[in-house]
Amino acid sequence: MSTIDMSPIRIGVLAPLTPPGWVQAGRHLLAGLQLGVEEVNDIGGVAGRPLQLVVRDTAADPRKAAAAVDDLASLGVVALAGEYHSVVACAAAARADALRLPFLCSSAVLDTLTEQPTQWVARLAPAQSRGWQVYADFLRAAGHSRVALALDQSVYWASGARILRDCVGRHGGAVIELDARAPSPEALCDELVGNRATALLLLAGYPEPALSLVKTVRRRLPGILIGAPAGQPEFAEFAAMPGGAAIPFLRYLPEHLSPLGARVEADLRQKLSETPSFVAFEGYDTIAVLAQMLRSCGTDRDRIAGAWPTIAVEGTRGQIRFSRTPGINVWQWAWPPIQVADRHPADPERFRVLHVG
Numbered sequence: 001m002s003t004i005d006m007s008p009i010r011i012g013v014l015a016p017l018t019p020p021g022w023v024q025a026g027r028h029l030l031a032g033l034q035l036g037v038e039e040v041n042d043i044g045g046v047a048g049r050p051l052q053l054v055v056r057d058t059a060a061d062p063r064k065a066a067a068a069v070d071d072l073a074s075l076g077v078v079a080l081a082g083e084y085h086s087v088v089a090c091a092a093a094a095r096a097d098a099l100r101l102p103f104l105c106s107s108a109v110l111d112t113l114t115e116q117p118t119q120w121v122a123r124l125a126p127a128q129s130r131g132w133q134v135y136a137d138f139l140r141a142a143g144h145s146r147v148a149l150a151l152d153q154s155v156y157w158a159s160g161a162r163i164l165r166d167c168v169g170r171h172g173g174a175v176i177e178l179d180a181r182a183p184s185p186e187a188l189c190d191e192l193v194g195n196r197a198t199a200l201l202l203l204a205g206y207p208e209p210a211l212s213l214v215k216t217v218r219r220r221l222p223g224i225l226i227g228a229p230a231g232q233p234e235f236a237e238f239a240a241m242p243g244g245a246a247i248p249f250l251r252y253l254p255e256h257l258s259p260l261g262a263r264v265e266a267d268l269r270q271k272l273s274e275t276p277s278f279v280a281f282e283g284y285d286t287i288a289v290l291a292q293m294l295r296s297c298g299t300d301r302d303r304i305a306g307a308w309p310t311i312a313v314e315g316t317r318g319q320i321r322f323s324r325t326p327g328i329n330v331w332q333w334a335w336p337p338i339q340v341a342d343r344h345p346a347d348p349e350r351f352r353v354l355h356v357g
Contacts, residue, residue, distance in 0.1 A: 008050050008051065008052035009050070009078055010052050010053075010054050010075065010077045011051060011077055011079055011080070011290060012068075012077035012079070012080045013030065013033055013053045013054065013081050013082045014056055014058050014068060014088070014092055015030050015056075015057065015084065016083075017055075017058075019060075021057075021058060021060035021085065021088075024235045026057075026084060028276060028280040029082055029107060029280065029283045030283065031268060032276070032280040032281060032283020032284035032287075033053060033081060033286060033287055034283075035267055035271060035283075035284055036283065036284045036286065036288055037051045037052075037053055037287055040291045046291060047295070051287070051291065053081075054072060056071065056072060060085045062087055062088050062090070062091035062092075065091045066092065066094070066095045069095035069099065069101070069103075072101075073099045073101050078299045078304065079101070079104065079293075079301070079304060080092065080101060080102065080103040081287070082286065083105055083107065083108055084106075084107045085108060086109055086155075087110070087155055087156055088108070089105050089107075089113060090110060090155075093105065093114045093330070096121060097120045100305070101120065102301055103121045104121075104122050104290055105122070105125070106124055106279075106282040106283055107125050107279050107282045108123070109125045109126060109131060110127075111159065112159075113328075113330050114329045114330055115329070116329060117330075118330060119305050119306065119308070119331075120305050121330040121331065122322050122331035123331070123332055124285055124289070124333050124336065125252060126252060126333075126334075126338055127325070127328055127332065128159055128163060129327070130335055130338070131250050131338050132164060133163065133357070134338045134356075135248075135250055136168055137355065138248065139168065139199060139227070140173070141355065142225070142354075143198075144173075144225065145168070145171075145172065145173040145198075146173065146176070147164065147174070147176070147197060147199045147200075148178055148191070148192055148199065149161055149176070149201050150180040150200060150202050150213055151177050151178065151204065152181065152203060153181075157204070160229060160230070161175070164201065176191075178192075180209045180213065185215070185216035188213065189221055192217070197224070200217060200227070201229060202226065202230075202247075214244055215241075215243065226243070226247050227247060227249070228247050228249040230250070231251055231278070232249060233247045233249045233342065233343060234277045234278060235277055236274060236348075239343050239348050245345050245348045246342050246344075246345045249342065250338065250339075251278045251339055251340075251341050251351075252337060252339075253278045253281065253337060254317055255356060257317075258316070258318075260315075261281070261316040264281065264284050264316045275349060281315075281317060285313075285317065285320060288315055288320075289313050289320055292313045293311055296310075296311070308331040309322055309324075317337055318337060321333065337356070338356065339357070340356075341353050
């Protein structure tokens with residue numbers, strides 16, 4: 001007589017949990033994933049089998065992420081989930097595609113997540129070209145036509161700079177690119193004045209050079225808008241630095257949460273002991289999607305990868321469906337809610353929505 005398989009269904013998780021990765025982002029992502037698994041297991045798992053997360057720390061290192069994908073595949077995970085850093089997610093997606101392992105990328109936004117179209121990778125976060133277009137619309141509506149970029153060196157920042165140049169230039173504005181690391185924050189301030197820029201966007205890493213730039217610009221040029229399209233001020237550690245609260249940033253949440261979203265927010269707040277970021281919601285929604293796919297398809301990797309366009313899941317931020325989007329080589333949720341927000345200077349625990357797209 002055959003026995004029923006009651007062993008855990010393993011899902012591999014990639015997240016930055018140690019420096020130089022953004023540890024707070026990784027912690028929020030993991031909290032959302034864990035909450036989703038706990039809820040699925042509380043109602044009996046999938047076909048009576050519990051879900052189990054097998055977590056690997058990427059530490060913002062693409063090579064470490066690629067090795068982790070190989071390791072997780074050898075352990076028999078049915079799918080991969082997670083990752084926050086875009087360049088790291090690209091390395092993970094390439095290995096997942098090569099190994100024919102389904103990968104639901106939770107939070108990375110770089111448009112070219114894979115170089116070629118693939119059926120094995122899907123993404124919950126909006127593509128960078130979509131979100132940063134919304135940010136450019138916010139700048140234009142606020143009257144900023146001369147925008148400076150404090151630009152660090154990476155594929156991700158370079159991609160963002162191209163998007164902003166195109167979006168701002170399309171409406172007759174100008175984008176001035178400045179080196180975020182040279183020669184000094186004071187010299188950068190002089191260039192802002194010389195170029196008559198009214199907004200400075202931080203396309204640079206945290207804590208440095210972003211911390212020094214914010215401190216110096218706030219002191220010398222208090223009237224200039226400082227923005228962070230990558231969403232860093234969503235996390236309390238960034239907002240806590242001097243001048244870090246009132247910095248408009250992108251976040252992927254609706255203006256008003258649904259009843260499901262409100263319940264999950266309360267549970268995440270308890271788990272994290274702080275306000276959950278949009279990244280925590282992305283983690284929770286990742287498990288909601290994968291659990292539904294496992295219920296429909298079982299644990300066969302080929303069947304899971306073939307189901308992206310058929311799935312429809314009510315997530316914390318709206319109904320999630322995947323489709324092929326022009327210019328995007330993975331299955332994409334088109335589109336999550338996008339807003340530009342900042343933290344209220346008088347009460348950094350409160351967010352102010354400045355623009356939606």
